[in-house]
Structures are given as C-alpha cells and as structure tokens.
Amino acid sequence: DTAVSQTPKYLVTQMGNDKSIKCEQNLGHDTMYWYKQDSKKFLKIMFSYNNKELIINETVPNRFSPKSPDKAHLNLHINSLELGDSAVYFCASSQDRRGLIYGYTFGSGTRLTVV
C-alpha cells in the first residue's frame, strides 16, 4: 500500500501549457505539503495545508494554485508553465502540523520538464 502517491511520475510539457499534479495519502494525516526540489537537490516548501485549509503559502508565483478537496488529497495546478518550473515536485504529509510525531512521509515525486 502506497502511503503518499503522486501522479504522474513524469511530466514533459511545452512552455505556456497548464498542468496538474495529483497527490493522495492514505495515512489519515491532517497536514499535507508541496515541496519543490531543484536540479541541485534543494528542497523548498511551497504550500502547506491542514485539514483542507491553506496554512502556509511561501513566495510562489500565483501561477501555482493548490487545491485540497478533502484532507487526503492535495493537488497542484500550474498555469502558463515556464522553463524555470522544471523540477521534481514532492507531496508530503504529516500526522500533526509540525511533523514531530512520525516526521513527514514523502511521495516519490513528479519530475516536471518544461521544453
């Protein structure tokens, strides 16, 4: 059973397109996150949701819009894709808002390539 699953695993698209990445967790966790990992492996928080409510929105272009239809799902929609959006996007979840109890559980990532 996959704990945090992301689809698709790979996404190749042209500049200017709109795309979505889906994330689902079956752990019953309350908090979900989107992190971006660039080509140098740097992991940077983008969004954090707790029980479907946005609690953190870091400095991210408003072309990125997260949506949480229920606490088990957190999707990421990206409008007008740019070359600089190419990265690996990780979804994660935690039992509590701080991840103190069991840490964060990450998905396997979605490698987005914009050409």
Place this chain on the structure above:
Amino acid sequence: QQQVKQSPQSLIVQKGGIPIINCAYENTAFDYFPWYQQFPGKGPALLIAIRPDVSEKKEGRFTISFNKSAKQFSLHIMDSQPGDSATYFCAAGWNTPLVFGKGTRLSVIA
C-alpha cells in the same frame, strides 16, 4: 534566519568508515531537528530526529550530535555500508513547515 546550512556537499568514504555531515542554523526558535535520507528516484524518508533538550541521540548506526550554544548539529554514520549511499538532508522546524539543508551526497565504496 530561516536557513539551514549543510556541509559538505558531497562525501566519499570507504566501507566501515564514519561519515560526518554538519548543519548550522540561525533561528533560535527552531526546536526540532530531523535528518532525512533520499535514494535516487525516491522521496526523502525520516532517518532520525532530535529535540534541543538532549545533546545526542542514537538509533542503530546513526547518531545525531546537537550543540545548542553553537547552533549546530551533525549526523554520524557508524560502520558505513554501500547501502548507505544516498543524499542526506538535515532540517529544522518549529511552528512552520520544515526548512531543509541543501543535502549531502554520500558515497560509500567497498
């Protein structure tokens, strides 16, 4: 203030060696310091974590040393094995999502 500085960027050790990865932080509000391990094509996974009320924590071959006054913490891997070859991230948190260091790519050669 929100940064966590990690070094070295990469590390090569022989099997049985003890790689040490260091991290430093500025924000004294941080009160939770986990380490994550990432294999190629996978997401990071929690390895071990420490709170600032202790100076050392061991889990199996992995040890975190924590120096609150210096605002530094480090990961030691005892008797390292080729299967430990991965990228290691330190992180820090308090009332916000975890802030990650830039990662250390560890290669353990037989």
